[in-house]
Amino acid sequence: MKKRRPFNAETALRIYYAYPNEIGNPELKELFDVSANSTVLSIKKEVRKLMIEKGVKVWNPQNVDTKTTYEYAGIDIAAVERSYLKMKKLGLEAQA
Numbered sequence: 001m002k003k004r005r006p007f008n009a010e011t012a013l014r015i016y017y018a019y020p021n022e023i024g025n026p027e028l029k030e031l032f033d034v035s036a037n038s039t040v041l042s043i044k045k046e047v048r049k050l051m052i053e054k055g056v057k058v059w060n061p062q063n064v065d066t067k068t069t070y071e072y073a074g075i076d077i078a079a080v081e082r083s084y085l086k087m088k089k090l091g092l093e094a095q096a
Helices: 009-018 025-032 037-054 066-073 077-090
Strands: none
Touching: 009 025, 009 066, 009 077, 025 037, 025 066, 037 066
């Protein structure tokens, strides 16, 4: 079962573009706003299941695929980027 968590748009965009191929524990902790290693391991386990289904591999076996992670989280990066840029244009502050 996918658990969608609230996320910070700035953080989501920064991680997505700074780590376009793979992300590790520090990025997962920041993206999902968790601190427990056990929670990160659970997230990685679910993301890896999706990666296997899609035939996606990573260079570093300790990491997970960035795009698959965002898919697991239900984050549509294009929609987040449009919304974020629109808010900036309107002078609004993004919510965490």
